[in-house]
Amino acid sequence: MTTPVAKRKILIIDDTPANIQVINQILQDHYRIYFAVSGSDGLNVAQRELPDLILLDIMMPEMDGYEVCAALKSNEATSRIPVIFITAITSIEDEARGLEAGAIDYITKPISPPVLKIRIKNHLELKHYSDKLMLLTKELTLKNQQLEVLARQDSLTGLANRRWFNEAMCDEVRRAQRSGETLSLLMVDLDCFKNYNDHYGHLAGDECLRLVGRTLLASFKRAGDLPVRYGGEEFVVILPNTKATQSLKLAENLRRKVAHLAIPHSCSEVASHVTCSVGVVTAQASESRSADWFTFHADKALYQAKDAGRNRVVS
Ligand code: GH3
Ligand code: MG
Ligand code: MG
Ligand code: MG
Numbered sequence: 078m079t080t081p082v083a084k085r086k087i088l089i090i091d092d093t094p095a096n097i098q099v100i101n102q103i104l105q106d107h108y109r110i111y112f113a114v115s116g117s118d119g120l121n122v123a124q125r126e127l128p129d130l131i132l133l134d135i136m137m138p139e140m141d142g143y144e145v146c147a148a149l150k151s152n153e154a155t156s157r158i159p160v161i162f163i164t165a166i167t168s169i170e171d172e173a174r175g176l177e178a179g180a181i182d183y184i185t186k187p188i189s190p191p192v193l194k195i196r197i198k199n200h201l202e203l204k205h206y207s208d209k210l211m212l213l214t215k216e217l218t219l220k221n222q223q224l225e226v227l228a229r230q231d232s233l234t235g236l237a238n239r240r241w242f243n244e245a246m247c248d249e250v251r252r253a254q255r256s257g258e259t260l261s262l263l264m265v266d267l268d269c270f271k272n273y274n275d276h277y278g279h280l281a282g283d284e285c286l287r288l289v290g291r292t293l294l295a296s297f298k299r300a301g302d303l304p305v306r307y308g309g310e311e312f313v314v315i316l317p318n319t320k321a322t323q324s325l326k327l328a329e330n331l332r333r334k335v336a337h338l339a340i341p342h343s344c345s346e347v348a349s350h351v352t353c354s355v356g357v358v359t360a361q362a363s364e365s366r367s368a369d370w371f372t373f374h375a376d377k378a379l380y381q382a383k384d385a386g387r388n389r390v391v392s
Pocket of ligand 4: 266267309310311
């Protein structure tokens, strides 16, 4: 046994009950019919029942069909319901005015039952496909947005990746150039991590990177701060509008937090647990102090931290 398909709803708005009766007789076997005998009543029923299609008379006292149609189209809930004018007015000007008001079709009386039926069927089909298309477009837009986020994220740690960093750093440098505020950049690198991988294996190495990533996320929460997985076991953090003393303090906190994760590292040359070194640069951005300039100097400071024995912050 097949489940019966719910009948589509059609609303007839006409101030002459006899007209409603005629149309109802033609359509009642195929559709669920609702009716209203005035424009304002019709708007209420449309809003409440959200019919699949509306058959609308033009000449009505108080509110005529054009006004009803305009009201339907300007209300978000009813704007996509197809409206067909059914009228005794046969002038070309009126037909044009009806279509301009947003109606999808214009049928003149006397009504031919087979023509009315087929036009309604065609319009409902068109509406069905246009609804489907709209839904698909919405889904695609959402998927695209999700893909865009994914493309800017590092899959292992969930942090921003290099691509996101490049965009964000350029934005921040430009902003800092305009505002005259200082901009800071931290470059963080795990110490003796090759040994860690060699000793504990790559999976353990990945888990360690995840933990450090989480620590970074938890440590830089101010709006605008951006922790990034720069590559391998290297991370950077963009700190907009941050002075030298503050960025040094943040870097030192991070270094301490990573050490406090207390991830055993028996092959480190520095300690018995995983540690990191941090290079810090703080400066006012200018024409010559581009994103690359900041990266170069943070990297240079990091190199000095490594050179001085690792597990430390250098600015
Ligand atoms: P240093 O203290 O001078 O930084 O020494 P290091 O051993 O950390 O530096 P090096 O650049 O020689 O090695 C980095 C290592 O990081 C190499 C590789 O084994 C490891 N690594 C890089 N990316 C990943 C990753 O995605 N997963 C894992 N598990 N290891 C990675
Ligand atoms: Mg009328
Ligand atoms: Mg390293
Ligand atoms: Mg490295």
